[in-house]
Amino acid sequence: MVAVSDTQAAALRASLMLNADEAQGLRVRLTAAGELAGFSELLYAAFALAVRRRFAPTWTRAEIVRYVGSIRTTGSSGADLDPLAAETQIRRALGDEVSLAENTEQEAAAQAILLLCIIADLELNARDVDLLVAEARKLADAWLAAQARQ
Amino acid sequence: MPVTDHQVATLRALLAGNFDEHRKLRAQLGRDADRDGYSALVAAGFFEAADRRFAKGHTAAEIVEFVTSARATTEDAADKIDPRIAERLIRGVFEDEDMHNVGGQTIMETQLLLLAALVSEARFTDSELDSFMADSRKLAERWTS
Numbered sequence: 001m002v003a004v005s006d007t008q009a010a011a012l013r014a015s016l017m018l019n020a021d022e023a024q025g026l027r028v029r030l031t032a033a034g035e036l037a038g039f040s041e042l043l044y045a046a047f048a049l050a051v052r053r054r055f056a057p058t059w060t061r062a063e064i065v066r067y068v069g070s071i072r073t074t075g076s077s078g079a080d081l082d083p084l085a086a087e088t089q090i091r092r093a094l095g096d097e098v099s100l101a102e103n104t105e106q107e108a109a110a111q112a113i114l115l116l117c118i119i120a121d122l123e124l125n126a127r128d129v130d131l132l133v134a135e136a137r138k139l140a141d142a143w144l145a146a147q148a149r150q
Numbered sequence: 151m152p153v154t155d156h157q158v159a160t161l162r163a164l165l166a167g168n169f170d171e172h173r174k175l176r177a178q179l180g181r182d183a184d185r186d187g188y189s190a191l192v193a194a195g196f197f198e199a200a201d202r203r204f205a206k207g208h209t210a211a212e213i214v215e216f217v218t219s220a221r222a223t224t225e226d227a228a229d230k231i232d233p234r235i236a237e238r239l240i241r242g243v244f245e246d247e248d249m250h251n252v253g254g255q256t257i258m259e260t261q262l263l264l265l266a267a268l269v270s271e272a273r274f275t276d277s278e279l280d281s282f283m284a285d286s287r288k289l290a291e292r293w294t295s
Contacts (some may be wrong), residue, residue: 051175062222062223062228064221065218065221066219067221069214070218072211072218073211073214073215074216078214079210083234084232
């Protein structure tokens with residue numbers, strides 16, 4: 001059964017701490033070892049947890065539209081962020097029933113950009129990031145276990 | 151092709167927030183030529199309003215900010231305005247923007263929604279709105295002549 005590995009968790013942590021070289025090195029190691037299974041679940045779990053911390057329990061569509069707009073006008077990755085893909089990802093993580101965009105690459109890219117922006121907004125320190133990664137790992141493992149049972 | 155008083159009244163009612171009046175007049179628009187004339191008026195109005203609003207500066211950030219604000223007004227606006235198309239339409243007022251991959255109906259609907267947002271932001275008095283409609287009419291007639 002697939003479960004999130006220590007290396008995958010370390011790669012996520014390095015990304016969230018903006019240690020780009022370390023994150024890249026770990027991803028290369030994961031790719032070379034063929035150990036990517038479960039990594040996207042881990043990334044999505046971290047994303048969903050971060051979104052819920054940032055927007056839940058009460059949120060409005062307008063808030064999400066404005067948030068994505070603000071990233072696009074002020075963030076360094078703003079120009080790369082597809083607004084509809086970003087809004088869809090946030091709404092989905094909040095439990096809103098939205099159909100996914102046709103371009104999964106755009107959605108994945110939006111998720112990656114949003115995750116870093118939200119982490120910055122939440123002003124998480126190293127310990128907070130450790131806790132988030134641990135929580136995301138538990139969540140991802142639960143999803144993977146559920147998938148294995150189907 | 152001259153723009154008709156009916157077409158002007160239809161658009162003016164929408165921009166003045168008289169939605170019942172607008173719906174009634176819109177339903178009375180004839181087919182084809184009448185609707186084409188109305189579309190031309192909407193496009194001209196959008197062009198005129200965007201030109202006025204962004205004449206002093208139309209950076210990517212300024213355009214994104216405006217479209218974001220327009221989409222955040224209602225849930226409906228967020229659904230109906232595709233931000234990328236809206237931003238391209240505004241940019242297209244100032245530079246060449248290839249819209250061939252966007253359907254005519256989508257362009258018209260987006261222009262109308264943006265026009266409404268631009269006019270709402272401008273807070274025209276009645277006479278300013280009349281003057282704006284007159285300028286838009288002239289522009290539409292120039293385009294279609």
